[in-house]
Amino acid sequence: MSTAQITRIDEASALARAQEKGKEAVALAPTDWLHRIRPPSWRTLGNLSLAWPLPLFVLLVWQLASTYEWVPPQILPSPMTVAATFRELLETGELRDNMLISFSRVLWGFLLGAGAGGLLGIAMGLSPLAKDYLYPSFKIFAQVPVLGWLPLLMMLVGIDEALKIILISKAAFVPITLNTYKGLQGVPNSYIEVARVFGFNRWQLLRRVVLPAAFPPIWSGVRYGLTHAWLALVGVELLASSEGLGFLIVYGRQLYQLDVVLAAVVVVGAVGFVLDKALALVETRLLRWRRESF
Amino acid sequence: MSQTTSLLRWLHPATVPPKLRGWVIPLAGLFLWWAAYRFQWTDSQFFVPISKVLETGARMTQGGEIFIALGASLYRMLLGFVIGSLVGLAVGALLGVSRLAERMVGPSFHTVKQVSLFAWIPLISLWFGLGDMAKIAFLSLAAFFPVVLNTFEGIRSVAREHVEVARIFAYSRWQLFAKVVLPSAAPSIFTGIYLALIYAWLATLGAEYLLTSGVGIGNLLTDGREHFWMDQVLLGIVVVGIVGFILNWTASKVEARLLRWRSAQMAQF
Numbered sequence: 001m002s003t004a005q006i007t008r009i010d011e012a013s014a015l016a017r018a019q020e021k022g023k024e025a026v027a028l029a030p031t032d033w034l035h036r037i038r039p040p041s042w043r044t045l046g047n048l049s050l051a052w053p054l055p056l057f058v059l060l061v062w063q064l065a066s067t068y069e070w071v072p073p074q075i076l077p078s079p080m081t082v083a084a085t086f087r088e089l090l091e092t093g094e095l096r097d098n099m100l101i102s103f104s105r106v107l108w109g110f111l112l113g114a115g116a117g118g119l120l121g122i123a124m125g126l127s128p129l130a131k132d133y134l135y136p137s138f139k140i141f142a143q144v145p146v147l148g149w150l151p152l153l154m155m156l157v158g159i160d161e162a163l164k165i166i167l168i169s170k171a172a173f174v175p176i177t178l179n180t181y182k183g184l185q186g187v188p189n190s191y192i193e194v195a196r197v198f199g200f201n202r203w204q205l206l207r208r209v210v211l212p213a214a215f216p217p218i219w220s221g222v223r224y225g226l227t228h229a230w231l232a233l234v235g236v237e238l239l240a241s242s243e244g245l246g247f248l249i250v251y252g253r254q255l256y257q258l259d260v261v262l263a264a265v266v267v268v269g270a271v272g273f274v275l276d277k278a279l280a281l282v283e284t285r286l287l288r289w290r291r292e293s294f
Numbered sequence: 295m296s297q298t299t300s301l302l303r304w305l306h307p308a309t310v311p312p313k314l315r316g317w318v319i320p321l322a323g324l325f326l327w328w329a330a331y332r333f334q335w336t337d338s339q340f341f342v343p344i345s346k347v348l349e350t351g352a353r354m355t356q357g358g359e360i361f362i363a364l365g366a367s368l369y370r371m372l373l374g375f376v377i378g379s380l381v382g383l384a385v386g387a388l389l390g391v392s393r394l395a396e397r398m399v400g401p402s403f404h405t406v407k408q409v410s411l412f413a414w415i416p417l418i419s420l421w422f423g424l425g426d427m428a429k430i431a432f433l434s435l436a437a438f439f440p441v442v443l444n445t446f447e448g449i450r451s452v453a454r455e456h457v458e459v460a461r462i463f464a465y466s467r468w469q470l471f472a473k474v475v476l477p478s479a480a481p482s483i484f485t486g487i488y489l490a491l492i493y494a495w496l497a498t499l500g501a502e503y504l505l506t507s508g509v510g511i512g513n514l515l516t517d518g519r520e521h522f523w524m525d526q527v528l529l530g531i532v533v534v535g536i537v538g539f540i541l542n543w544t545a546s547k548v549e550a551r552l553l554r555w556r557s558a559q560m561a562q563f
Contacts, residue, residue: 238415
């Protein structure tokens with residue numbers, strides 16, 4: 001056989017295999033999909049229909065208030081205006097640009113704070129010596145809320161990117177450190193004894209017993225951390241920034257364009273919602289084992 | 295040789311008595327601060343010696359400035375906290391007790407709560423102005439969300455068996471609420487109130503930075519920053535920290551006292 005033939009055969013078999021796989025995928029996908037997404041039951045539909053009247057009522061009152069000018073439009077623009085402004089902000093890319101800036105700030109701040117908090121929490125949770133030395137200082141540091149540090153940091157590092165990232169990481173750092181530490185402390189002694197009986201070494205003990213057992217509180221620390229980071233971001237951007245979602249709000253406020261303010265507030269809420277839901281989703285996925293055991 | 299080993303042993307972290315270990319880092323920090331001034335490691339205009347901060351503290355305490363600022367802040371905070379918590383308790387209890395209310399209001403509430411707290415300030419400032427009214431409204435909002443959430447969750451997680459036992463004892467609706475639901479939801483409700491207190495304190499600073507009219511500890515801090523008075527900024531941070539500490543401490547003591555029965559019950563098992 002020539003090499004060309006071999007290649008052709010290889011190609012053919014590869015193609016066959018791919019088709020086989022494709023068939024598998026095609027055969028699996030619909031059932032899998034159907035299995036996952038069931039039509040909503042009457043019950044959920046009923047629940048959903050109950051959820052709508054309140055927001056619709058608020059929207060209606062809002063719309064009426066602006067059509068009949070019960071309140072001046074500078075104080076309350078109509079929902080239509082807000083929607084139009086929202087579309088405009090989307091089309092001009094203003095919203096996207098500011099969102100990207102805010103996202104990158106939150107991301108870096110959060111990663112920094114979560115990394116440091118995780119390390120400190122693990123150190124204090126595993127070593128009583130580290131706890132004795134570090135915990136009181138940590139408590140002192142945590143006692144002053146994020147915004148308390150703001151004036152000091154503004155004097156020390158100015159109002160550039162560093163300020164935002166430091167404050168956001170402080171916001172994420174405290175809950176993550178605390179929950180990691182408390183989570184590790186809360187691992188029942190009996191688990192560790194069982195692991196000793198099985199002759200686990202230190203690494204196995206940590207990897208297979210301590211960390212999984214401490215995972216739920218640690219993860220809720222991560223969720224708090226992200227929520228706090230987002231809160232801090234908006235606060236910092238409102239106070240000292242020339243771009244980002246928070247700045248969009250301040251800017252709208254200064255020009256008395258409440259439609260911009262409201263549109264930005266809606267976006268801030270939506271982002272917070274998505275962040276929280278995403279982490280909750282990861283949690284249910286990572287904690288599947290816990291649900292199965294009950 | 296033996297001298298070096300003994301020195302090493304003395305320097306080893308484990309030789310410091312456990313009770314004193316927590317002091318090492320703060321004291322080292324203070325020492326570095328003092329040394330930096332004493333040996334003039336920096337000539338930054340922001341750098342102030344410890345003594346200057348203490349001096350400013352003494353001056354502002356004697357002049358009463360710090361008490362006026364702190365009093366104004368605490369007054370607003372407590373008012374906002376009480377209003378927000380009470381409304382939050384009512385809403386949370388309603389959502390917890392009534393499925394219908396939960397389905398009607400729950401989704402809207404969960405959506406609105408996602409809006410980061412400070413994003414409300416520009417709206418509030420347009421609607422309520424920059425005065426005390428706006429600040430108290432904002433602080434109430436800050437306290438409201440955690441109380442609603444935790445009250446709701448506390449009531450929802452009341453064990454079904456407890457309710458069934460109460461039914462067997464033919465408790466009235468009120469008895470059921472006062473004797474079964476409330477006690478078992480209490481720990482969660484306290485968590486909510488505790489969080490509300492922390493959030494209210496955080497929000498107080500935010501409100502004072504962003505709604506700049508009036509006096510308060512936040513204004514003291516911004517004032518210090520604007521005039522480059524590092525001593526005043528540092529003093530403000532210390533005061534903020536102390537207030538936070540006292541709030542935490544009081545809340546945990548009150549909680550421990552009101553939930554005494556919990557540990558007593560545990561001991562019976």
